[in-house]
Amino acid sequence: MLNRVLLLCLALVWTVSVSVTAQDVAEGGIDTLSLPLPAPAQNVVAANHVYDDGEVIDVNWDKSPDDPENILGYIVYRAETDGAFDSIRTLLPGETFFSDDNVEDEIPYKYQIGVIGENGVSLSGESELAVATWELFNFGMWNTFLWMFVFCGSVIGFIISAKSGRKLYIRKIGGLEALEEAVGRATEMGRPILFIPGILDMDDVQTLAAITILGKVARVVADYDSKIRMPVSRSLVLTAARETIKESYTSAGRPDGYNEDMVQYVTDEQFGYVAAVNGIMVREKPATCLYLGAFFAESLILAETGNSIGAIQIAGTARPGQLPFFVAACDYTLIGEELFAASAYLSEDPKQLGSLKGQDVGKVIAMFGLLVGTAAMTLSVAWQVPATQWILDLMNNLFTTN
Amino acid sequence: METFGIWLAALLTIGIISFLYKDNVLYKACESIFVGISAGYWFITYYWDNLYRKFYLGVTDMDNPHRFFLWIAFALGVMMLTRLIGKIGWLSRWPLAFIVGATAGLYMMTYFVSNAFVQVGATIKLPPDFGSVGSYISFGMIALGTFSGLVYFFFSKEHKGVFGGTAKLGIWFLMVTFGASFGYTVMSRMSLMLGRLDFLFGEWLGMIN
Incomplete structure (x- = not known):
């Protein structure tokens, strides 16, 4: 590795010091020493880079026969149709490919490869002219399209099915049953329920799930004539949360019980928000704390404070880094996708239920792919079963992006 | 002025840390300062970044086709x-x-x-070093952990029988991962706390060089 770096440095220094174009070389301006030049690179091919927006030309060549022992590297030269060649890149020995991403679309370019030896540069022949063009579709991603089609088709199919009145089964989710119990406990103790919807905005799917669950919680709160307290860190969340709670109170037949101050904007600043929520916790001592949404470093601070005041705590987030803290400090935790499942389960909304069922179809495909793929790979490597190769090729085609 | 800043930062740090003892006047003051200043800061930031830079400068830039x-x-x-x-x-x-x-x-x-x-x-x-005993275990664990984890997050079937057992294995994998992640993050939080203590005992009190 060190040798290669040194060689590259040498090549760069050499390139700068000589400072000539390929035309000069062709005219014999460099090779004035007696030692022979390295053998040139062969078969230089330049072609449009497919499936992009017309900004790249790929250049390939066959290595010089003197690579790697007697060369210092390669120089890529480029020219327009009738223009002079200019050096555009220096590469290490062993390289046979270069993507030129500094081209303009619809302009033809030709390329030449120079092999750097200790006594000069030997040039390859010129490539054919190549033009960078853009393509509307990336057919290399056919497999992504296939899975998206299957996945979205399943989701749409299940949504239609749910809307037609078919009952879609979703297994019970631990923690959800505790929700009503937790609200009841707060009512008995005469203390509020604290609902924290994470610290991200309405463009995050976890916040959306949290707001959906808020609707159900607020409905139970309204039924029990309990109190809910919801400090938020985003203005859009403030709007959505007020709307949701108001709707829940209205549907519970208690529109007069709704108060806009139930939801309060604090600040967008992460730890400023945490400081304020901690203050609310220790002063108002909520009986139940719900942390549902996207959380970051504040997760453990909030959960620990909630724990210290003896609140029953239910958390849910899809951020893997914060789940350990909630698992450690809360009574119930909705892990990852359970948060979204809980949202669908509680809302009984056909769109959410259909989406969840559609995702289950995706999981079945993934599980099947894993089983078949790992079994084929094991058979292929451990016992060299030749028949498994086509399965591996198929899996590779199905689950690898280009 | 710099000395004043250090004193202010130190007092605010102590005020926030005092919450560990119990809620008190100093914490309340620090909390209000923090919330007020940060809300004002974000208001100004949004104004200059969005309303002025992105919107005003954008619409008055005649060279901008969009x-x-x-x-x-x-x-x-x-x-x-x-x-x-x-x-x-x-x-x-x-x-x-x-x-x-x-x-x-x-x-x-x-x-x-x-x-x-x-x-x-x-x-x-396969992992790059496949062939050693360790790599066989690693490959098996990754495949088994991913598969059982997927089973746990499958919501269309109740966790009973073999399916339930696999889901239980999945949650074990998750919990072991959470445990490792917990320990790692606690260590990084310790370094944050050490940073604050370094400020208090170093920059403020000058007890650490």
Whole structure:
């Protein structure tokens, strides 16, 4: 590795010091020493880079026969149709490919490869002219399209099915049953329920799930004539949360019980928000704390404070880094996708239920792919079963992006 | 002035840390200062970044061919404010729907490819050092952990029998991962605390060189 770096440095220094174009070389301006030049690179091919927006030309060549022992590297030269060649890149020995991403679309370019030896540069022949063009579709991603089609088709199919009145089964989710119990406990103790919807905005799917669950919680709160307290860190969340709670109170037949101050904007600043929520916790001592949404470093601070005041705590987030803290400090935790499942389960909304069922179809495909793929790979490597190769090729085609 | 800043930062740090003892006047003061200043800071930041830099400079830049699109964003922003006007308050739901819908559409492909599709392909592939006993165990654990984890997050079937057992194995894998992650993060939090103590005993009190 060190040798290669040194060689590259040498090549760069050499390139700068000589400072000539390929035309000069062709005219014999460099090779004035007696030692022979390295053998040139062969078969230089330049072609449009497919499936992009017309900004790249790929250049390939066959290595010089003197690579790697007697060369210092390669120089890529480029020219327009009738223009002079200019050096555009220096590469290490062993390289046979270069993507030129500094081209303009619809302009033809030709390329030449120079092999750097200790006594000069030997040039390859010129490539054919190549033009960078853009393509509307990336057919290399056919497999992504296939899975998206299957996945979205399943989701749409299940949504239609749910809307037609078919009952879609979703297994019970631990923690959800505790929700009503937790609200009841707060009512008995005469203390509020604290609902924290994470610290991200309405463009995050976890916040959306949290707001959906808020609707159900607020409905139970309204039924029990309990109190809910919801400090938020985003203005859009403030709007959505007020709307949701108001709707829940209205549907519970208690529109007069709704108060806009139930939801309060604090600040967008992460730890400023945490400081304020901690203050609310220790002063108002909520009986139940719900942390549902996207959380970051504040997760453990909030959960620990909630724990210290003896609140029953239910958390849910899809951020893997914060789940350990909630698992450690809360009574119930909705892990990852359970948060979204809980949202669908509680809302009984056909769109959410259909989406969840559609995702289950995706999981079945993934599980099947894993089983078949790992079994084929094991058979292929451990016992060299030749028949498994086509399965591996198929899996590779199905689950690898280009 | 610098000395004043150090003293102020030290007192505010102590004020926030005093919460560990119990809620007190100093903490309340620090909390209010923090919340007030940060809310004001973000207001100013949003104003200069969005209203001035992105919108005002954008629409007045005659070389910007996309400047008319900025008026759509501006109109959506104004629609948010209609919430303050009772009769047309429902208009504020439109920008909300736009944000949610646009984000879902933008992220759908990225999330699907990186979080689901590529993961399956990567799990099937052999680790680079495959051949040693350790690599066999590693490959098996990755495949088993991923598979059982998927079973746990399958919501269309009750966790009973073999299916339930596999789901239980999945949650074990998750818990072991959480445990490792917990320990790692606690260590990084310790370094944050050490940073604050370093400030208090070093920069403020000068007890550490």
